[in-house]
Amino acid sequence: MNYFISDTHFYHDSLLGQNDFAPRLFDSVEEMNEKLIKSWNERVTDHDTVYHLGDVAMRPKHYPTEKETFDMLERLNGHIILIKGNHDYRSLLKYLMKNNRVLEDGGLKYQTEDVGSLLKFDHHQFYCTHYPMLLGEVDQILNLHGHIHHYSVGIAENINVGVDSPELQYLENPVEFGTPLRGEEILEIYDKKKQDLMKRS
Numbered sequence: 057m058n059y060f061i062s063d064t065h066f067y068h069d070s071l072l073g074q075n076d077f078a079p080r081l082f083d084s085v086e087e088m089n090e091k092l093i094k095s096w097n098e099r100v101t102d103h104d105t106v107y108h109l110g111d112v113a114m115r116p117k118h119y120p121t122e123k124e125t126f127d128m129l130e131r132l133n134g135h136i137i138l139i140k141g142n143h144d145y146r147s148l149l150k151y152l153m154k155n156n157r158v159l160e161d162g163g164l165k166y167q168t169e170d171v172g173s174l175l176k177f178d179h180h181q182f183y184c185t186h187y188p189m190l191l192g193e194v195d196q197i198l199n200l201h202g203h204i205h206h207y208s209v210g211i212a213e214n215i216n217v218g219v220d221s222p223e224l225q226y227l228e229n230p231v232e233f234g235t236p237l238r239g240e241e242i243l244e245i246y247d248k249k250k251q252d253l254m255k256r257s
Contacts, residue, residue, distance in 0.1 A: 058175065059100055059134070059236035060184065062109035062202025063141070063218035064092050066128050070116045078205040078220040080233075092219070093131050095234035100134040102159050106236050107173060109202045109217060110141020110186030112148070119143075122151035129166075135159065137167045141186040141203065177239040188214050198246055212250035215242055223249060 063078075065071060069085040071078045082088040100106055113125045120128075125148055129136060140149065152166040159165055172185035181197045183189065188201040188209045201209075202218040209216070216223050219234050226248035227241055237245075 057104045057238070058177070059104060059106045059238060060109065060182070060200050060217045060242065061096075061106060061219065061234075061236040062186065062216075063111045063205060063220060064108070064113070064234065065111055065143075065219075066092065066113035066125070067120050068114045068116070076206065080220070089128065091232075092234035093128075095232040096236060097131075097133045098232075099235055100132070102133050102135075103161055104134040105137060106132070106134045107137045107139065107175075107184050107200075109139045109184055109200065111143045111202065112138065112141070114143045119145065122148050126151055126155060135163050135165060135167070137169065137173060139169045139172055139184055139186055178243065180243065182239070182242070188216070190214075198242065200242065208249075210253065212246060212253055215245055215249070217242070226252070 066089050067085055071080045072082055072085065080088055113120050113128065149168045152168060156164050156166050172183060174181060174183050179196060182200050183197060184200045186201065187203050189199045191197060191199055191213065194213055197213065199214050200217050201214060202216065204216060205218055205220040206222055208222050217237055223245050224231065226245045
């Protein structure tokens, strides 16, 4: 099964606490990191694929080493397709590829994409990117993105799948912080966001 997530920002201690950009109500970065790992692994198995739409990890003053980030990713279940975010340095992508490994089902643990990835789900196309894209008039194409944390693009077809996304509130069955989203949940967010925007117009 495919899952979608963005902007985990492991190690990013300046996001802790109440704030408008990315409210993360944890007492420590260690507590936040462990919650992200727990939520991910409770849903994802090593037979699943997670599209991570960028910004895996960050520290405000010194970026975690490639090994630190790699060790964190190694604790996460599943195949990970990392779409490069603005805080994902080229050296990290090279490190992942150099230390890649084959999982039990025969597939590689890591795959990287510079710009985006396109896949189909339930008669829709998911265009997965880090930055939100303005696609114009589209038919059954959704742009799954991150980057903007606790903000939302006022277009129904732009779905923020980041862990801080306010659009997660559209889900009838809320998910824990750090839970990668299923395709069905993406479509639920899309339908409810579209209805909400129509009411406001």
